[in-house]
Amino acid sequence: MHDKTSGSSRARAAAASSDLAVKTAWLYYVEGLTQEQIADKLGLNRMKVARTLASCIADGIVVTTITAPTARQVELERALEVRWSLDAAVVVPTPSDKDHLERSIGHAVALYLAEQMQDGMTLAIGGGATLHASLGFLARRTLKDASVVALVGSLPHSQWINPSIVAARVAEAFGVDSYQITAPVMVNDPALRELLWRQPALKAVRERAAAADIALLTVGEMSADATVFRYGIVPADTLAPLKAQGAVANLLCSFVDAEGRLVDHEVNHQVMAIGLDVVGAVPNVVLAAGGPHKIAPIRAALKAVKANVLITDSDTAASLVEA
DSSP, rough: OTTOOHHHHHHHHHTTOOHHHHHIIIIIIIIIOOOOHHHHHOOOHHHHHHHHHHHHTTTTTTOOOOOOOTTHHHHHHHHHHTTTSSSEEEEEOOOSSGGHHHHHHHHHHHHHHHHHHTTTTTTEEOOOOHHHHHHOOOOOOOSSSSSESSSOOBBBSTTTTTHHHHHHHHHHHHTTTEEEOBBSSSOOOOOOOOHTSHHHHHHHHHHHHHHHSSEOOOOESSSTTSHHHHTTTSSSGGHHHHHHOOEEEEEEEEEOOOTTOOOOOOOGTTTTTTTTHHHHHHHHEEEEEOSGHHHHHHHHHHHSOSSEEEEHHHHHHHHHOOO
């Protein structure tokens, strides 16, 4: 008479199933047993269990579904990374109130900086409403041997829109020095711009920006509501001529067409900002922007500076994936 409680008998009984592969998968994915526990229960070796589980996925027997609320965001991040050859994408939910969009993206920017900025690093940063919105979320900490460099010149009347303010405030949050382009955002004469860039102090700022570890910037649309035109950073009467030359976006007060090329307009020879060619050569270029009015500008910006990282919202991400 056989002992019904013997180990070998129990193993053979457990291994009896209408579909042993499905039973293996059920024990692993539904009941949460480890591969070792399944091997013991079914009288199999662990390698056999691992191969069976892998086969279940390959054959479509098991389809893994991620039910976390952020699953759609991660799906869009991966699609953006593939579509635009990005190292990474960060997608935040599009807020129901469009007035909160810049703050939502700004919050993600602050989290990104808190994670990425380390001792010894240099951050080159632009201005604009989106980057300014990040300042309220930036946690204070002290970095060693780090610095922040402004990518755009200054305004004589210092409001929140002053591009250099963002660099100064971020540097303050990290307890490091900031380096500024101590010249107006716009000068009247291209020859004067070249003369200013030859000054040792400004030349040193440009060299520091070129050696940065991260370049963080946003992008503006070509409309009267865009920050650069609404606040007179760039003369409003240049909007129509710039659009006539094919401009679809501005990055660091430089104007580019749909392919990311600088348009042939005098404004691009008058702006005191680090050149897009210099910014594009920084190892990690991060672009932060969102909204339906920013879709065409973001496309152009991704081409202009070959961005590595895009921080945006889910509706914008979906449009950029479909483009």
